[in-house]
Amino acid sequence: MIAEIITIGDEILIGQIVDTNSVFISKALNEIGISVHQITSIQDDKQHILEALEAAKQKADVVLITGGLGPTKDDITKHTLCEYFDDTLVKNEAVLAHIEELFAKYITTSPISNMNRDQAFVPSKAQVLMNTYGTAPGMWLEKDDTVFISMPGVPYEMRGLMTNYIIPKLQKEFERPFIYHKTILTYGMGESSIAMKIEDWENNLPDNVKLAYLPNFGKVRLRLTGKGTDREEVTNVVDAYAQKLYPIIGDIIRGVEGKTSIVTQIGELLVAKGQKLAAAESCTGGRIASQITQESGVSAFFNGSAVTYAVQSKIDLLGVPEALIEAHSVVSKEVVEAMAVGAKKIYKADYAMATTGNAGPAKGNSNVEVGTVCIGIATPDGVISQEFNFGQPREKVVNKAVTKAFEMLLEEILKNSK
Template sequence: MHAEIITIGDEILIGQIVDTNSAFIAKELNKIGVSVYQVTSIQDDKEHILNALNEARSRAQIVIVTGGLGPTKDDITKHTFCEYLQDTLVEDKAVLQHVEGLFAKYYKDRPISQINRNQALVPSRAEVLQNDFGTAPGMWMVDKETVFVSLPGVPFEMKNLITTKVIPKIVKQFKTPHIIHKTIVTYGIGESALAERLEDWESSLPDFIKLAYLPSLGKVRLRLSAKGEDKQVLLGAIDKECSELHVLINDVVYGIEDEETIEEIIAQLLTDKKLTLGTAESFTGGQIAKEITQIPGASAYFKGSIVSYATEAKTNILDVPKAIIEKHSVVSAAVVKYMASSAKKIFNSDFAIATTGNAGPTKGDSDAEVGTVFIAIATPKEVICEEFMMGAQRERVVQKSVNKAFEMLQKEILKF
């Protein structure tokens, strides 16, 4: 079964906002065995919408549209669906009551206008999907063999409707195959070198299992995907292939990622082992701390971070001796080891990550070449330090270093 996703909004096409809705919807559909054939972003234009709907239904059984459902005149999705399905708008009393209730609760000093009441107008053939978090309802419409779903473009409203209304209806009304994914994440080896190592194994994969290489900064994710009717057969086949894969690349694998990032894996390790972490960051500018604290419950194991960007912050806050900096330079193993030790002491944590480096475009306070990076991990027993050359592009240097720091930390945590 195939689905298509259409996002409506000039703001997407001019780069004012990033379309995250399509990624979320595709991920949720994939979980229930629905393959997304195409994703399209289009203008708030009637002819453009009509053409996109026609094209999508020629390829997919389910067409999900987000955006264009607001109360203003430029939101034309409902009217366009009426023209497309030869339907008319009618007032849905339940939606009107919901809109009035929202205004009574959140906008007590603001009278509800007719333009807001018009949110209750829906195509007469539509099954209304109640939007708990906003005024624009979702709509489920069927025309011949195609299901059209129209959802608000506001991400948190759309996500709630997808998970609580749309996905359950699809599961109830359609028989879909199982799609199983398992992702193995590797560090320290490039995509081409990895592909060369796996050539014979990849050629012997069963027809119903596909391998995808997903390279990013400092790592390559290998995603195995199996699709079929028997879930247990798929799971068994995936596990067998993963075991064989591990034998071939065990030296560069850090773990299996099933909807989990390395930060989440580290979070679980620290939680399970009742260990804590602090950070002292220079050129990474707090990015490590940011990725850690995006995980709910991080306060249980993350003590805090010091962003010692300037040299004086390293000496005044982290007590790095000036003599060490003068002798070795601010971008050095000696300095980053002091940073890690001090962070561990300041936060009274079991582990600490420290970074110093030259991300460019100029050399700053050090003569080190752009891309030179030192990362240290302070553990309960010692301080581990490694030097890397991360390239010349600033964003790339920072993100590769963040990934490498997490990789190093995970290896050290597993020793305890």
């Protein structure tokens, strides 16, 4: 079953807002076996909307539309739908009662106007989907075996309609295949190198299982997607082929997306030994700590982090000798090792990770080449460090540094666990 998403609104096309609606809708549809083949963003323009609706009808079983349902004159979706479906607007008393109730309960600072009441007018051919969180209802229409579903563009209103009405209705009315994704997380090897190592494995995948490479800042996600009518069979096939990856590239696999992550693995190893972790960050600006604390239960092993961005803070907070900085530069293996040791000491941890670097675009307090990052790991047995150049731009440098720091930390923990 094929779907297309159409987002209506100049604000998306001029970059004023990010289209998060399509992300949510795509994921929700995929989970019930509906494949999104196209996402189209268009202007608040009648002709443009009409053309997009007709084009979508030629290839999609269901078309989901967001935006253009507000009370103001620039919101023209309802009127355009009437033209497309050769229909007229009629007052829906249930929607009107809902709008009046919302204003009476929650919008006490602004009296209800006729413009607000006009949102109760819907195409006569539409099945109304009541919008619990707003005044503009969702609408379900059909033409030539294609379902058109119109929703407001306000994200929380759209999500409510999708969750409460649209997904259950699609599940009830259509037969759909089962789609199953399993995403393997790898660290420390590039996309092309992985492809070469698993070439024979990939060539032997069955026709109903597809592989996608998703590289991102020093890590590559390998997404296996299976599709079929039998849920158990599809799941078992995908899981079996995923398991066959471990003898080939098990040394770089760091978990399964949504189930395990590199932070989870680190935490499990540390908790098992009653050990603690700390961090000291300069160029990564707290992103290591942020990534750790995104997961629940990390207080069992994570004691804390210091963002020592300025040179003086490295001296004052972490105890890095000023002479060491003067002798080797603030971006150096010597300094990052001292940072890691300092963090390990002040947070009373068994392990500590540290970063210092020149993320660019300017050189800052060091003359090292832009893109240079030093990462240090303090362990119960000592301290190690490595120097890298992650190139440019700045965002790439920072994210690659975070990824590499976790990779180095896990490697050291595994060494000490043997």
